Amino acid sequence: VKVVVTGAAGQIAYSLIPRLVDGKTFGDKIVDLCLVEIPQVVSKLEGMVMELEDSYFPQMGNVTYTDNFEKASHDADWFLLVGSIPRGIVYEGKKIEERSDLLKINGGIFVNQGKAIGENGKDNAKILVVGNPANTNALIGRNAAGKDSQLWMAMTMLDASRAKSVISKKAGSNISDVKNMVIWGNHSPTMYPDIENAVINGQPGSVVIRDMDWVENSFLPTVQQRGKSVIDARGASSATSAAKAALDTIIACENITEDGDCFSAAVASDGAYNVPEGLICGYPLITLADG
Secondary structure, three states: OEEEEEOOOOHHHHHHHHHHOOOOOOOOOOEEEEEEOOOOOHHHHHHHHHHHHOOOOOOEEEEEEEOOHHHHOOOOOEEEEOOOOOOOOEEOOEEOOOHHHHHHHHHHHHHHHHHHHHHHOOOOOEEEEOOOOHHHHHHHHHHHHOOOOOEEEEOOHHHHHHHHHHHHHHHOOOHHHEEOOEEEEOOOOOOEEEOOOOEEOOEEHHHHOOOHHHHHHHHHHHHHOHHHHHHHHHOOOOOHHHHHHHHHHHHHHHOOOOOOOOEEEEEEOOOHHHOOOOOEEEEEEOOOOOO
16 A cells, blocks of 8 residues: 655654554555655655664555655555645745635645646545645645545544543543544534534433533533644644544544444535535544445
């Protein structure tokens, strides 16, 4: 399996990349990595490749790095689009705060990447957008790719994991006992973590947790604002947890979903649940035997 990772010199990628080849994410498949960065920092990836080579990963295949995404995209099975320009970053001497600036910069990035993926990626390639604004970036990239057989996703698994953590503490259970956790909508503070339809120790969330005041005034704002809380606490955005969520999304896509469970990612709506068709929206998903 060939995996392309953008933003490969960043914090998220540093946690993510080694675990792509550790034999757990893709099982017994040999994983070829193509790491992509902007020209200004692509040379830093030489050190990452050295560390990978020094770490004894039997499932690791060929590892290359480049600043040319079009070249990297050929025949790839998975694209992990971690690199993007987030709000608050200083870009070309200007602090990016306005949504219009954010869309202009990321629009250019994801149009070009989407075109390359549509033209060069495998017909059944899976694309996970991690870089924010994830839903918007996924929409731009998918439209540019123009290939419906490829699956574009914006990551909401991190939000689902955050929700599971908060629920497990409230219910006094292990986080593994919380299943069917769905994040509806956008990866932003407007998301809706669906506690009512979650399953906790085999029972509906609406039965286990009846304290609606806690749901409305503690659970929802905690999950919706968790990213900001992490930034406030550590002075940087989520890295380890974001990497883990990306890995969990891959694993969920690569393996048949257990009965009674689902996983969360934002995909292009087909009109289900009255979501406008084509909109990138968080949904409950399952993986079938045919992939």
